[in-house]
Amino acid sequence: MRYELYYWAEIQGRGEFVRLALEEAGADYIDVARGRGGEAAMMKLLGGAGAHPPFAPPVLKAGPLVIAQTANILMYLGRRHRLAPAGEAGILWANQLQLTIADFLVEIHDTHHPIASGLYYEDQRAEARRRSALFLKQRAPKFLKYFERAIERNGGRFLAGAKLTYPDLSLFQTVVGLRYAFPRAMKTLEKNLPRLRDLHDSVAARPRVKAYLASKRRIPFNRYGIFRHYPELDS
Amino acid sequence: MRYELYYWAEIQGRGEFVRLALEEAGADYIDVARGRGGEAAMMKLLGGAGAHPPFAPPVLKAGPLVIAQTANILMYLGRRHRLAPAGEAGILWANQLQLTIADFLVEIHDTHHPIASGLYYEDQRAEARRRSALFLKQRAPKFLKYFERAIERNGGRFLAGAKLTYPDLSLFQTVVGLRYAFPRAMKTLEKNLPRLRDLHDSVAARPRVKAYLASKRRIPFNRYGIFRHYPELDS
Numbered sequence: 114m115r116y117e118l119y120y121w122a123e124i125q126g127r128g129e130f131v132r133l134a135l136e137e138a139g140a141d142y143i144d145v146a147r148g149r150g151g152e153a154a155m156m157k158l159l160g161g162a163g164a165h166p167p168f169a170p171p172v173l174k175a176g177p178l179v180i181a182q183t184a185n186i187l188m189y190l191g192r193r194h195r196l197a198p199a200g201e202a203g204i205l206w207a208n209q210l211q212l213t214i215a216d217f218l219v220e221i222h223d224t225h226h227p228i229a230s231g232l233y234y235e236d237q238r239a240e241a242r243r244r245s246a247l248f249l250k251q252r253a254p255k256f257l258k259y260f261e262r263a264i265e266r267n268g269g270r271f272l273a274g275a276k277l278t279y280p281d282l283s284l285f286q287t288v289v290g291l292r293y294a295f296p297r298a299m300k301t302l303e304k305n306l307p308r309l310r311d312l313h314d315s316v317a318a319r320p321r322v323k324a325y326l327a328s329k330r331r332i333p334f335n336r337y338g339i340f341r342h343y344p345e346l347d348s
Numbered sequence: 349m350r351y352e353l354y355y356w357a358e359i360q361g362r363g364e365f366v367r368l369a370l371e372e373a374g375a376d377y378i379d380v381a382r383g384r385g386g387e388a389a390m391m392k393l394l395g396g397a398g399a400h401p402p403f404a405p406p407v408l409k410a411g412p413l414v415i416a417q418t419a420n421i422l423m424y425l426g427r428r429h430r431l432a433p434a435g436e437a438g439i440l441w442a443n444q445l446q447l448t449i450a451d452f453l454v455e456i457h458d459t460h461h462p463i464a465s466g467l468y469y470e471d472q473r474a475e476a477r478r479r480s481a482l483f484l485k486q487r488a489p490k491f492l493k494y495f496e497r498a499i500e501r502n503g504g505r506f507l508a509g510a511k512l513t514y515p516d517l518s519l520f521q522t523v524v525g526l527r528y529a530f531p532r533a534m535k536t537l538e539k540n541l542p543r544l545r546d547l548h549d550s551v552a553a554r555p556r557v558k559a560y561l562a563s564k565r566r567i568p569f570n571r572y573g574i575f576r577h578y579p580e581l582d583s
Contacts, residue, residue, distance in 0.1 A: 163501070164441075164501050164502060165437075165441045165444070165501075166494070166497060166498060166501060167444075168448045168451075168491075168494050177437075178436075178437055178440065180440050180444065181444050181448075182443070182444045182447040182448065184419075184447060185440055185443050185444045185447055188440075188443070189440060201413075202400075202412075202413055205413065205415050205420055205423075205424060206399075206400045208417070208420050208423070209400070209402070209415065209416050209417045209420045212417040212419060212420060212447075212450075213403045213416075213417065215447075216403075216454075219451075219454055223458070223462075227458075227462050227463060227475065227479070228462060228475065228478050228479050228482065229479065229482040229483075229486070229487075231482065231486055232482070240462065240463065240475050240478075243463050243475075244462070244463050244464065247463065247464040247466065247467070248464075251464070251466055252464075256403075259401070259403050262401060263401060266398070266399050266400075266401060267399060
């Protein structure tokens with residue numbers, strides 16, 4: 114089965130968490146919106162999709178299934194491609210981790226858009242400075258230390274079980290994104306996060322992930338996605 | 349099995365979405381933090397919980413399972429208490445809806461806390477006014493119309509399948525909360541949301557929900573939870 118991924122063509126965004134799972138799984142997929150006529154196909158899907166309309170991208174078509182919400186798509190892919198723990202407790206734990214990553218992502222995004230996602234950054238710059246300072250002081254350390262502790266509790270290498278699962282890929286992407294957006298702050302924060310650094314390095318070195326990151330399929334970071342580098346927001 | 353729910357004792361908050369599912373299911377549960385020594389027990393659980401530490405409440409202990417993240421807890425309860433659709437497509441759809449409700453809740457909360465959850469409302473009042481105005485103009489209608497459309501696509505009464513499922517309970521709570529927080533704006537918005545109004549009424553009339561809402565177990569709305577009524581933020 115060839116999956117169809119529908120996500121904005123110009124950004125990594127939330128779609129990137131799905132792309133990483135598809136790539137690590139070696140799954141057959143098309144990134145629909147990046148092809149000819151793809152954005153139109155995506156807009157059509159968002160307005161349609163029968164009985165299960167998506168609120169927003171990413172959306173994954175898997176045969177007859179139309180699945181939206183990043184954590185939901187990853188739960189589905191994780192089970193199918195051995196990127197999730199087996200057993201109920203493990204499945205719930207992986208989903209719990211992914212939802213905590215999702216909460217973190219909202220807070221990361223809102224550092225540059227604290228007032229409204231529909232306004233330009235330039236129209237909420239003062240508020241963004243205020244939010245970012247508190248985010249870097251309070252929230253980022255809280256989330257990052259939590260994930261460091263979760264890896265530690267799980268034996269020191271992965272978040273869930275004895276091998277890589279989809280939340281590991283998502284946490285990798287979160288670290289990469291934070292390093293791009295807040296290089297100065299992350300340099301300080303990461304000093305006390307050895308397991309998170311190791312997890313980043315081990316994911317980056319996986320052959321399929323490595324090949325993907327070096328390919329044209331990997332969209333560079335820019336000022337349209339979740340992770341944006343505005344030097345004035347860094348510590 | 350008696351469930352143990354761990355959530356802040358003084359607010360509805362995210363715990364309320366779990367409480368409503370437990371109540372509608374007629375499940376045996378203890379709201380731990382509301383009992384003697386309960387807050388201390390909750391703080392102990394948050395710092396511990398073995399291999400699967402929660403990032404934040406709510407947390408549900410179900411026998412040996414320790415489950416956090418509201419949507420994750422509800423997926424678990426939904427399956428066990430026939431409050432979820434049967435079959436993979438239905439399970440994914442219910443989870444997708446719940447995650448979209450979760451996204452909406454973050455935006456609702458951030459109307460009064462756009463800069464930081466760790467600051468008082470009074471310290472971000474100007475930003476809250478700005479964010480609330482845009483929320484009521486753009487985001488609230490977008491989310492509410494989406495759910496109206498989802499009910500319509502599903503036959504007009506429920507969000508998923510032919511009977512009540514856990515996202516219906518959560519959508520009910522969201523409507524109740526929005527009416528409390530933004531009474532003027534909701535009066536206008538709801539004019540064009542007949543299915544959402546009907547869903548609210550049918551959930552409120554269910555015997556177990558009705559008994560719960562009239563009981564002391566239902567904590568009144570206040571200025572500590574997700575839904576807060578500040579007249580200056582209403583339309």
